[in-house]
Amino acid sequence: MYVAVKGGERAIENAHDWLAEERRGPADIPELSVDQIKSQMTLAVNRVMAEGSLYDPDLAALAIKQARGDLIEAIFLIRAYRTTLPRIGHSRPVETDKMACDRRISATFKDAPGGQVLGPTFDYTHRLLDFKLAADGEVPEAATAAPLQGDMPRITEFLNRDGLIQTETPSDEPPRDMTRQPMEYPAGRPLRLQALTRGDEGFVLGMAYSTQRGYGRNHPFVGELRIGKVSVEMDIPELGFAVEIGEITLTECETVNQFHGSKTQPPQFTRGYGLVFGQTERKAISMALVDRALRWEELGEDNLGAPAQDEEFVLSHADNIQATGFLEHIKLPHYVDFQSELELVRKIRSEAQANTLKEAAE
Amino acid sequence: MSNLDPANAARQSRMSLLAKSEPSRLAALFSEVTDVPAHTWLRTPEIGAVMVRGRMGGTGAPFNLGEMSVTRCALTLSTGEVGHAYVQGRDKDHATRAALVDALMQTARAEEVQAAVLDPLGAEALATKAARSAKSAATKVEFFTMVRGED
Numbered sequence: 001m002y003v004a005v006k007g008g009e010r011a012i013e014n015a016h017d018w019l020a021e022e023r024r025g026p027a028d029i030p031e032l033s034v035d036q037i038k039s040q041m042t043l044a045v046n047r048v049m050a051e052g053s054l055y056d057p058d059l060a061a062l063a064i065k066q067a068r069g070d071l072i073e074a075i076f077l078i079r080a081y082r083t084t085l086p087r088i089g090h091s092r093p094v095e096t097d098k099m100a101c102d103r104r105i106s107a108t109f110k111d112a113p114g115g116q117v118l119g120p121t122f123d124y125t126h127r128l129l130d131f132k133l134a135a136d137g138e139v140p141e142a143a144t145a146a147p148l149q150g151d152m153p154r155i156t157e158f159l160n161r162d163g164l165i166q167t168e169t170p171s172d173e174p175p176r177d178m179t180r181q182p183m184e185y186p187a188g189r190p191l192r193l194q195a196l197t198r199g200d201e202g203f204v205l206g207m208a209y210s211t212q213r214g215y216g217r218n219h220p221f222v223g224e225l226r227i228g229k230v231s232v233e234m235d236i237p238e239l240g241f242a243v244e245i246g247e248i249t250l251t252e253c254e255t256v257n258q259f260h261g262s263k264t265q266p267p268q269f270t271r272g273y274g275l276v277f278g279q280t281e282r283k284a285i286s287m288a289l290v291d292r293a294l295r296w297e298e299l300g301e302d303n304l305g306a307p308a309q310d311e312e313f314v315l316s317h318a319d320n321i322q323a324t325g326f327l328e329h330i331k332l333p334h335y336v337d338f339q340s341e342l343e344l345v346r347k348i349r350s351e352a353q354a355n356t357l358k359e360a361a362e
Numbered sequence: 363m364s365n366l367d368p369a370n371a372a373r374q375s376r377m378s379l380l381a382k383s384e385p386s387r388l389a390a391l392f393s394e395v396t397d398v399p400a401h402t403w404l405r406t407p408e409i410g411a412v413m414v415r416g417r418m419g420g421t422g423a424p425f426n427l428g429e430m431s432v433t434r435c436a437l438t439l440s441t442g443e444v445g446h447a448y449v450q451g452r453d454k455d456h457a458t459r460a461a462l463v464d465a466l467m468q469t470a471r472a473e474e475v476q477a478a479v480l481d482p483l484g485a486e487a488l489a490t491k492a493a494r495s496a497k498s499a500a501t502k503v504e505f506f507t508m509v510r511g512e513d
Binding site for chain 1: 366370373374377378381382408409410411412413414415416417418419420421422423424425426427428429430431432434436446448449450451452491492493494495496497498499500501502503505
């Protein structure tokens with residue numbers, strides 16, 4: 001027998017009201033503004049934009065406020081919102097060569113042309129809590145020097161000149177879009193990069209770390225890491241030319257990896273690539289490592305059975321919204337499902353008991 | 363971005379500047395422009411998303427990176443000029459002002475609008491970029507070689 005039940009409207013409404021009150025916190029403490037979140041919780045905003053897959057700092061800050069700082073909940077809000085936006089078109093591929101770099105470092109060449117520019121980094125801080133921030137301290141103004149001139153040259157191009165690194169084949173083939181078509185495997189590198197750049201930072205980091213620990217080792221060096229602003233250019237059909245429609249901050253990481261050569265190729269360095277919205281360095285490096293691990297087949301490497309080499313495994317578990325949706329739904333009412341399980345177990349048990357009694361009697 | 367006639371090249375550069383401007387800043391500068399002719403819509407302001415693409419390895423085949431919010435509109439001034447705007451973000455008034463500037467730049471008032479709106483916006487964009495670059499330059503590492511040993 002199935003009896004439909006309804007109810008909980010009042011409980012739900014009251015729960016949401018209480019949620020709003022808890023979100024606000026004690027009334028004697030000033031409320032956070034969206035602008036404060038946008039300008040002071042920048043890296044959280046960046047993560048929400050990257051994994052929400054929508055570059056809009058105001059919306060990301062609002063989502064963080066609404067989600068009480070739960071970033072996956074905030075990403076969920078952004079993903080839901082982005083589905084309501086009509087797709088106006090696509091940009092030309094961004095030219096990261098022309099990035100106005102805040103930061104640009106190479107772990108492979110000390111004297112890289114353009115230099116090692118640290119930018120506003122946590123590196124080399126002592127990771128000691130700064131109690132001055134608990135009081136409201138004045139911040140000293142950042143030092144300045146003569147602005148950097150010209151575009152930062154790409155490090156991998158230097159290796160490329162000597163043929164020491166595998167080259168990227170330029171092409172203008174329109175890439176498949178996982179937000180428009182269901183995923184199919186093998187996905188290919190463009191789709192893999194799209195899935196990784198919007199994938200969960202923790203998951204991509206864990207996968208990347210697993211390759212460093214030996215599960216699909218590929219000996220990465222950070223050839224170059226750059227963070228800065230690039231212009232986004234789009235062709236405008238009604239005008240017949242392209243215009244810049246905005247400017248976004250990106251983090252780009254290129255790894256240089258060992259490659260022993262194969263039957264057809266001499267030993268050469270290979271590449272992993274990471275490109276992520278915002279200042280999101282940990283994610284970009286992780287993405288580059290996982291990208292490289294997933295390229296084993298095209299590079300003629302062995303499948304070692306490592307998780308990070310398994311395209312379907314990595315891509316179908318990288319999305320934290322899919323993951324959290326499926327995971328968290330099991331806390332919602334499953335009364336009927338469970339009732340049927342319960343009845344089944346009772347029936348099997350009673351049959352088993354009946355058999356035991358019968359055997360004992362014989 | 364090459365091979366455009368001078369009028370289109372100028373339009374391209376002003377539309378790009380307007381697209382990247384702060385809504386509040388454009389509003390403040392545009393309020394100085396008086397007697398803006400009435401307009402009718404060719405396309406009312408519409409908020410949408412543009413899929414931003416990158417290239418594999420920075421130089422290879424394209425892939426989809428993620429979307430950005432964009433607002434676009436098109437209008438006709440009562441004097442007949444058509445103005446287009448594609449601006450970053452979700453501010454419809456901002457897009458409207460950008461399209462009005464684009465249209466006014468095709469009228470006899472171009473010089474006035476250039477001086478009141480576009481020149482200051484351009485100068486400020488350059489100054490912001492230079493200020494950031496100056497801070498970045500101050501974090502460039504100078505290596506010292508430590509001489510060790512007898513000789």
